[in-house]
Amino acid sequence: MLHWLKTPQSPIVAQYIECYWTIEKTAKTNLNDFPKLNPDPATHLVLSPSEQPFLYKVDDTAITGKGSHWLYPHRNTFQLDHSQPFIHLGIKFRTGALYSLMLPDYEHPTLDDVHELKSDIPIQQQDIPNLIEMAKNNVDMCCQNLDELLIPWLTKSKQDRHSELVKKALSLLDSVAINELSEKLFCSQRTLERSFIRVTGLTLKQCQSMNKLEVILEYLYQRDADDIDWAEIAVMFGFSDQPHLIRYLKNQLGLTPKTYEKERGLTIDVYGGIDSF
Known part of the structure; x- marks a missing residue:
């Protein structure tokens, strides 16, 4: 391959x-x-x-x-x-x-x-x-x-105030809480949300959730099933508890953690994401 x-x-x-x-x-x-x-x-x-x-x-x-x-x-x-x-x-x-x-x-x-x-x-x-x-x-x-x-x-691309604002928001999205982004970027939350949807088609929360999922999957790909502690992963990635993580993965992937453990290679970001499987 x-x-x-x-x-x-x-x-x-x-x-x-x-x-x-x-x-x-x-x-x-x-x-x-x-x-x-x-x-x-x-x-x-x-x-x-x-x-x-x-x-x-x-x-x-x-x-x-x-x-x-x-x-x-x-x-x-x-x-x-x-x-x-x-x-x-x-x-x-x-x-x-x-x-x-x-x-x-x-x-x-x-x-x-x-x-x-x-x-x-x-x-x-x-x-x-x-x-x-x-x-x-x-x-x-x-x-x-x-x-x-x-x-x-x-080189023929055209930036406007919406794309410039979204570019700045994306650079902070994975490290700053969504409700704090507008203050960091000196604009209203409404302005930020509207520009983000206009440029990406997604809400800030949707994009942040997708980015988090990719980081979680990369972490999981690097470990054997026996080394995965789902309760520990829930804490590591900011979930309130293990059931919260389970609901998140089921919603995002259609898989529970136990199903993922059994199938392992089933969910693969083969398109420009994880560089090994």
Whole structure:
């Protein structure tokens, strides 16, 4: 299995792109056939071979298509279909970045959805096979080419007072209580909440909860089931008690901690999140 994650080399690109990532499954790869993708406040551009199918399922709704596609911020856990060999080269945008990039076919904000790629970015369909080949054989060259393709587009972005305020809020969101953010940013709570929803499509609480979930999952991935103390984890991550943590995980992932212990690899942020599984 091929799997890597790299940050952009260009500081211009890094303002809008959090990372590039690749995951590949071959016929010989031992990988969960139907992993789940945890809620994510970021948008991903997933570059894939044109005839390669994709499937994202939430509850009784399935979103299907072929080839490259946009994976927008999602508040629920998606189940993926990785039962057949595949390869994805991904671009993970920073939370709220698409607000400033003014895609012609993009109605902002788009949530909980997947759209096939149109000609709305400087990466053309003919570029994708070469990029995927580089992702497999020369990671640094792949990242450099992505930087070069994206820079002309990203330099045309437009920031406004809403995007500037949200950028500052995001830098503090994981370390400052939500009810203290507006004071830190010298604005009213109402102004902050409205700008945040306008730019990201999410509330501050939704985004903070998604960020916390990713940190918890990373902590869990690094430990064997026998080493996990759920009561200790509840205290460590600011939950009032273990039942509070259980309710949180069930709401976010559709799994209880005990189910997670049994299935372990079921919930994997394979798209630009945890760098090992």
